Amino acid sequence: MLKLYIAEDEEIIRRGLVCTVDWLRLGVRVVGDAPDGRTALMGIRETKPDVVLTDIKMPRMDGLTLARELQAEHNPAKVVFLTSYADFDYAQEAVRLQAADYLLKPIDETELASVLKRLENDKDETLPEDSEPVDGVEKDWRSELIREYYSGNPYVKHVLAAIKQGYQGKMSIETLAAEQGVSMSYLSRKIKEETGMTFGSLLAKYRLKKSLELLAAGTWRVYEVAEQTGFGDYKNYCIVFKKYLHTTPKAFMQQVAAGLKLEE
Known part of the structure; x- marks a missing residue:
């Protein structure tokens, strides 16, 4: 199973990636996430992921600088760049930094799955060649x-x-x-x-994934979404939502609405 670390400064996108993508189906375990490159660098050193999915444009330390730091430290993590800017200059720099791939937001989950599958295959091919365990690249049992x-x-x-x-x-x-x-x-x-994860976390995250789909549709009230996704009452739903997504259902709906207006 691939271990993945996510670095993305936009809270709604980062939390959406962490909680709504069916990572288990993709054979991936998210080991950490961060809102900027500097925080991500510390987290990556600690969690030793196989893959780092990082936005290029971030505060404190951008994705390109993060990749350079990892390269300087001889960190074996593969870097997949994520950006809203379809700019050839960024792509060129990503290539120079030996990026594993380069994806544009919003992420196409099928494309993401294809990239991760390729990296998983690459990992499996290198594992038989490792006769001795090495910190950071040991086989994940x-x-x-x-x-x-x-x-x-x-x-x-x-x-x-x-x-x-x-x-x-x-x-x-x-x-x-x-x-x-x-x-x-x-x-x-x-x-x-x-x-x-525990059973409780699995259930809560799946319910959250389904609830985000309903909230984004803008058809139901928050209490109705809570009832339809197994959370029961409004209060319990808001507590779980805040715990995993660090925001509220209403704030999420407002962000979605604001995003749609910007796209228009």
Whole structure:
């Protein structure tokens, strides 16, 4: 499983990437995110990601400078540049810095998936060549588990399918464990090993993903979105929204509306 770090100064875009992309399906685990290059550099040193998805235009330290710093430190992370500016000069600099790829906002998820798949294949090809573990490029044992899951691991596969089908209603890990005839502690451990998240986080993030789609449509009130996505009451929804996205549902809707006006 690829470990990904995201650097993007626009809060709504960064949080949208972290919480709404189906990273598990892409075989990716997001290990951190930052609003500027300087903060990202520290986070990358600590989390040792395989791939860094970074905006080019950022405060404090831009994406190109971040890539130069990583290159100077001989950091093995592959850098994928993200920008709103379809400027050939930036593309040229990205090439000089040996960028893994260059994507334009808004991100096309199919294109992103293609880039990440290629990088995952590159990683798999280099792993057999490593006879000794090296800090920062050691084989991530979770990759074996995720492959097992995609080939039919019954436990986590059942949980993820259940979340996608039943996120609108009440769900508990106790019930899902009982359905499969395993203990709750075993299932919890298996979920954590394969996804890097707890059952509660998986469920909350999937519900948030679906709720963002409804909020962006602008058809429903916030309390209606909360009810339709399994959060139940308005207050609980706002608490979870704030925890993961660091803003409020109303503020998100206002940002979306403002973005649409700018596009017009």
